[in-house]
Amino acid sequence: MFDKNYKIDDLMGFDEEYVLHTYTRKKIRFAYGEGCKLYTPCSKEFIDFGSGIGVCSVGHGNKKLAQDIAHQARDLIHLSNLYLIEPQALLAKKIIELCGYDMRVFFSNSGAEANECAIKIARKFGEKNGKIDRYKIITLESSFHGRTISTLKATGQDRMHQHFAPFPDGFMRAKDIDDIYNVIDSKTCGVLLELIQGEGGIFPMDKQKIQNLAKFLKQKDILLMVDEVQSGIYKTGEIFASNLYGITPDIISTAKGLGGGVPIGATLTRLKDVLEPGDHGSTFGGNFLSTRAGLSVLEILEEEYRSKRLAATIQNFHKYLDEMLKDFHQLFIEKVGIGLMCGLVARDEKIQKKIIDNAFDEQLLILKSGRNVVRFLPSLLITSQEIEEGFQRFQKACKNI
Incomplete structure (x- = not known):
């Protein structure tokens, strides 16, 4: 069991001193996850639309x-x-x-x-x-x-x-x-x-x-x-x-x-x-x-x-992407991708970066791809409630630009 008494500043210090600097890390520590949600030690909740860059295909904490x-x-x-x-x-x-x-x-x-x-x-x-x-x-x-x-x-x-x-x-x-x-x-x-x-x-x-x-x-x-x-x-x-x-x-x-x-x-x-x-x-x-x-x-x-649940999940996720594209046409050019490997093409790199940063502030994890694409790679078991909550946060991130 990890020592949860370490303060995040201590851990960031250890990381800075002992780990090669090949990543630019966010100052955040996640303790556990359930489905498409991640939690800090103090139970602050994030929705994960990146799933470890497409790795956590069945979500976090999957019991089976x-x-x-x-x-x-x-x-x-x-x-x-x-x-x-x-x-x-x-x-x-x-x-x-x-x-x-x-x-x-x-x-x-x-x-x-x-x-x-x-x-x-x-x-x-x-x-x-x-x-x-x-x-x-x-x-x-x-x-x-x-x-x-x-x-x-x-x-x-x-x-x-x-x-x-x-x-x-x-x-x-x-x-x-x-x-x-x-x-x-x-x-x-x-x-x-x-x-x-x-x-x-x-x-x-x-x-x-x-x-x-x-x-x-x-x-x-x-x-x-x-x-x-x-x-x-x-x-x-x-x-x-x-x-x-x-x-x-x-x-x-x-x-x-x-x-x-x-x-x-x-x-x-x-x-x-x-x-x-x-x-x-x-x-x-x-x-x-x-x-x-x-x-x-x-x-x-x-x-x-x-069971066709995956097809229904994909359809539901893309419905929200289409709505975001329509509502924020001043930010995005088009929707790209297939299935749950998808994205929205931002009008420039500055918009892409701002949206990803704003999403993090709204406790939503999303990714970048290429020069100006906002990328989504959620768990394939993401629920309709998690999709809805995630896009509510994404909408706030876009409105704050």
């Missing part, structure tokens, strides 16, 4: 998830992947059954690691007669694929590349979907893209263009690699945005919402035997605790999906 994690922790938390891990096998089976793709799964600890695995699969796929023949991977401007050296280079945002060169070779950038055709060359082995760019503005790709690209890449024997780290696990209303787009990728990477807060990443691929023993691995990836958490989350969300 907590019980399943506790039961697993009492039995086994971790063993080496040299031995059979029951919940890992069951989670892989569950994911494949839900998405309907004929694939196999590798488990890791994060979205960046899931994308690293995807890159390695694509590179080995590009081998010919035991030598690297095709190795180049095309990504899009404004994309985000992680913060490891390889996934950082794959990320199409120049501002993130400062200080960390030299980067691995083999990544090419296209301006948009149409430009991919111009960038492909004889050394291209794959195209890695987000169907909805999470950090790039929540802008969904055009469905027909994606379907046309998928057909073209198949004809050219180039892999279609879809980064669903943020869009996966029912965030768009389907288990993967790929299902919504009516395509069958060669590789899918996912993470965030899969563990409900427990770190886990997953790479799915139809290239079932491209990686052999020794080609790839992870010490913690797919252990008992993380995969049991993943199973619990999918059991909860599968029921939410099949």
Whole structure:
């Protein structure tokens, strides 16, 4: 149990002195959560429309998830992947059954690691007669694929590349979907893209263009690699945005919402035997605790999906977004996104920042995306009452500009 007698100034001091300064933190301390609400030690209530940047897919303090994690922790938390891990096998089976793709799964600890695995699969796929023949991977401007050296280079945002060169070779950038055709060359082995760019503005790709690209890449024997780290696990209303787009990728990477807060990443691929023993691995990836958490989350969300409650929640949330867009047309240009991965495009960056700051003052947590998008990534179990209360606070935040 944490010592709740520490004053927040003491904790901020410890953080300042002992933790690397890679984040700009708000001076706030949360002690516990219930659903989409967070509480400070003195019971000050916040509504969370960000869910840990899309991670807490079943909300805070979910009883089933907590019980399943506790039961697993009492039995086994971790063993080496040299031995059979029951919940890992069951989670892989569950994911494949839900998405309907004929694939196999590798488990890791994060979205960046899931994308690293995807890159390695694509590179080995590009081998010919035991030598690297095709190795180049095309990504899009404004994309985000992680913060490891390889996934950082794959990320199409120049501002993130400062200080960390030299980067691995083999990544090419296209301006948009149409430009991919111009960038492909004889050394291209794959195209890695987000169907909805999470950090790039929540802008969904055009469905027909994606379907046309998928057909073209198949004809050219180039892999279609879809980064669903943020869009996966029912965030768009389907288990993967790929299902919504009516395509069958060669590789899918996912993470965030899969563990409900427990770190886990997953790479799915139809290239079932491209990686052999020794080609790839992870010490913690797919252990008992993380995969049991993943199973619990999918059991909860599968029921939410099949009962149509998720579809009703999405419809209700978007109703309020449409009202905000109408009532505050002087602040917002348009609504963007799909499902509960959505946002409002502010007219400039200053408005975006002011709204997010004002929302915090109204005890509502929301996020930014891209240059000027106010982003919403609530829990998929958010209630109609939490939605209503949250948007009442959001309305006050907008009125105070």
